[in-house]
Amino acid sequence: MKYDILIAGVGGQGVVLASRMLALAAMKAGFRVSTAETIGMSQREGSVSSHIRIGEEISGSLIPAGQADLLIGLEPAETVRNLPFLKKAGKILLNSHAIAPASKPPGSPEYAPEALLAFLKARFPGMLCLDFTQLAEEAGTYRAANVAMLGAAAGAGLLPFSKETILLVLETEIPEKHRAVNRAAFEGAIEKIKPGTLTGNRR
């Protein structure tokens, strides 16, 4: 078994926390894990990504191009930026909530989230797409979009371990004062993506 997950987003969205939780859950499920995280300067509102490599043996922590099984995109532009890592039959879980860059330096293309969403939907008709930021906001805080997306990934059967395993990790990794909100976002997302309740692009 080998399962490579890439989480992409903007510094401050909790990409590192989400990847730690997946790594710990994978270990609990008995796999070997290796992650690569963006820590440092880019955490200040820059593009960030985490690579999580799950399997029977330890590899270098960076996923090679075209080998990710799952791309969890916390933001549309950052999702598109990381598409070259996704393998041909790879799956995408997308947060449609766009975050515009803080400034547009001369020469930087205009940010057009609608065009990017249309591109993603055309290329990946099976993509699971929701406004997870709004879903998290409804659960108590927009900051829990990362944990909501883990809920959706587990609920949709996109992970090589159960949602219960992630919930166990949630108990130890999220400080107590934020735990209830995160649990609500996690469960809320699972509920939301159940077949029949989703008004998205799920096949």
Add this chain to the structure above:
Amino acid sequence: MGNEAIALGAIEAGVQVVTGYPGTPSTEALETVVRYADRCGIYTEWSSNEKVALETAVGAAYSGAKALVTMKQVGLNVASDPLMSLTYIGVKGALVLLVADDPGPHSSQTEQDTRVFGHFANIPVLDPANPQEAYELTKLAFELSHEFEVPVILRTTTRVSHSCGDVELAVTEPVPVEASCEGFTKDRRWTIFPRLTAERHPWLENVQVQFSERFSGLPYNSILGSGKIGIIASGVSALYVKEAVKGFEGLFTLFRVGTVHPFPEQAALSFLKGIEKLIVVEELDPYLEEQALQLIGKAHLPVDVYGKKNGFFPVSGEYNVDIVIDGVNKVLAKLGEPSRLSHASPAVLREELPPLPVRAPTLCAGCMHRTVFYAFKQAAKQLKKDSQVETIFSGDIGCYTLGNAFPLNMVETCLCMGAGMSIAGGLSRTNPEVKQVAFIGDSTFFHSGIPAVVNAVYNGADVTLAVLDNRTTAMTGHQPHPGIGVTVLGNPSKAIDIAGVIRSCGVDFVRTVETVSLEGCIEAAKEAMEFKGPSAIVFKGKCVGITKSGIKLTIDPESCTGCGFCVKQLGCPAIFLPPGEDKPVIQDSCSGCGLCAQICPSGAISEGRVKR
């Protein structure tokens, strides 16, 4: 995480004293020790800089204690003065330096290679490939340091230090380390002197030979496969090689080097004797390549070498599996080999991607630094208008280096920790008609900013220093520093007053200004810039990374004229102009600093709802 594994390895090895200065990607090693410091009885400190950290650890190691010092690669430059002398003197207990390199670089000024530094300084260097090896090699580093009485470097890279993975520990729960060490014994060996250095130098060279011999027998240098093409690699690159050649293992023999310096010559020789061609895969400097070339020459071996030096692999930047595949394929093509390694085919090729906005790192929404930069921008504009005087802004290392970003554009020189004010001093000598302003953060001020203040006073430089005091070492994850009044263990300590230090250095113009009022900041900036001779303002504010205000501003669409002034002037990530619209909105990340409200020409921005 690799850094946590290193800390656990050090604790298991019995480390008694741990010092360091924060620096990405090394910081979490010391922070992990802190979690066990009380329980295990380990003395731990964030020192004021890497030189001080090393010297403190040296004192402990002279006394027979086991000590660890942590820093990033550029920190080693700061610590190099004591280190270069220490190699001649050696240690008694054990002294291990964790030095984290940053190929890329992701979060650093340089792409220097600590393996080469070890070679230059005559210090053994261990180079783990993943957290498991980092844990094991840390323990080995302590053993070797104790046995040979020399400092040992554990060199990691970002993909080892900042990689999380499963690590098998020999001891599941850290136990208290030995409370005592033998203590300092007076001896002439601890006082460096030309004669002592001359005596010790042959010993130091001999130790290198002994290390090379010892390393050749260690399992961390392993040979895999029996193909006719050899590949030598160290660190995480070795794992990339394993993945890249999957399915073609019969063609290659991989020599993984875990103890890179002194180069394990005997082990390398037995590897080289079985091959005809050698591919070298390593990030940063061609260290292994030079060692291999030297050995091949010395032993007159008929082996051709393919690496960075003859253009088969990139000379800089971070490697990955795909880069290794490309490099190996180039070599295979050169050799006329029919087989080629193949890349996986991605769902979408890079060339097919639609245009994407540049998303560079930027100062957080509500960061006090933005207010100070904007204030100086206005003050400089005024100075130019009133007296036709231009201003040059020098920056320093920390979050506020991000003041260089569009649209602030307020960092015009930046070199290394503590350099801003000295460079401004130099600029003042060669651009006498131009005003010089230097920005420095609070932690950087204590690290290496003070000598520049002393020099400016001593030699009468006309420079304005702006200290950005947000009461934390923010960029590396909010560590305490000497100005805060608390140690790494959370114990109270004497808080050192930055304004007081500057005053005591002899600066006659020193103001302390809160960053709440933009107008107040602009006035102070103007006054300081008009002052002849060294002047300083200590700007005090909060780091929004650790203090949440609960306030969020909103833009009243009725009063907003859509002039876009707030968007164009500040580059605040909370202010967002939705595509196709002319009136900006304030997003959730707003922390309510109020800077935009203070510059809005139509007064359309005010305090809105309270955030949950």
